[in-house]
Amino acid sequence: MDYNDHLSKTYKTYDYNGTLIIYDLGEEKNTKVIDFFDSYFKKTNSDISNIPKGRQSIINEYPLYFVGKEFIKDRGKTRNFMTAQCGGE
Template sequence: MKESLKNKYIHKKIFFIFLFMTQLCFSQIQNSKKDFYTSLDERISIFNENDEKYFLEISFFKECKNETGFRVRMLTVIDTDYSKYKIYKYNGVIILYDINSVKNLKWINFFDSYFKKSKDDINTIFQRGNQSLMFSYIMYFKNKKFIKDTERTHDFFIKGCN
């Protein structure tokens, strides 16, 4: 009888630890996404000071073990190869994800959970050609979670992969 009560107590304890860990993990994911959107909103507010119609282009930058970086550029002129992009929209801003830059297929659909897919005809919205860079920054992810800390992002940007 004592053994049965002891086993029930252990099972309950394990269940609550599991529940706590699940909640903690979910909370970290939510905080990571909140930080991601906050950071993106801050950049977009800077971009909106520009009078020109722009879009954001995201391209794969580098991957080192469990760390990944994406380059985000504000552009007004689109490359002529439209097939290389996944098109998204976020708060009225068109976002093009350059899937040709992706080396590992696991990153192809990475931003599907962050943005709504868009069916905008980018051919008619933006002029075509080449342009000089207007604004660029790096989005840094560790274990697929966005890291907002600019110092850690800078360290990732500079270091080489081992």
């Protein structure tokens, strides 16, 4: 998985319970979109260039579930939503 070969040069990083969240901004210009996670997660200045590239990298991907402006922390509720509304986990 060469995940960070394809990231744009513009990204933000956050910490959530010790987990690094990388938010790839791409060409986004809308500040509401760019700053969306700022009020939910602790902002960090992590340099992701030192994360190994290639198949040796292990990435855990988690869906982030929001209802209105509330972040739903319960993974069971997130899993149920993903299964019912998105056709999978």
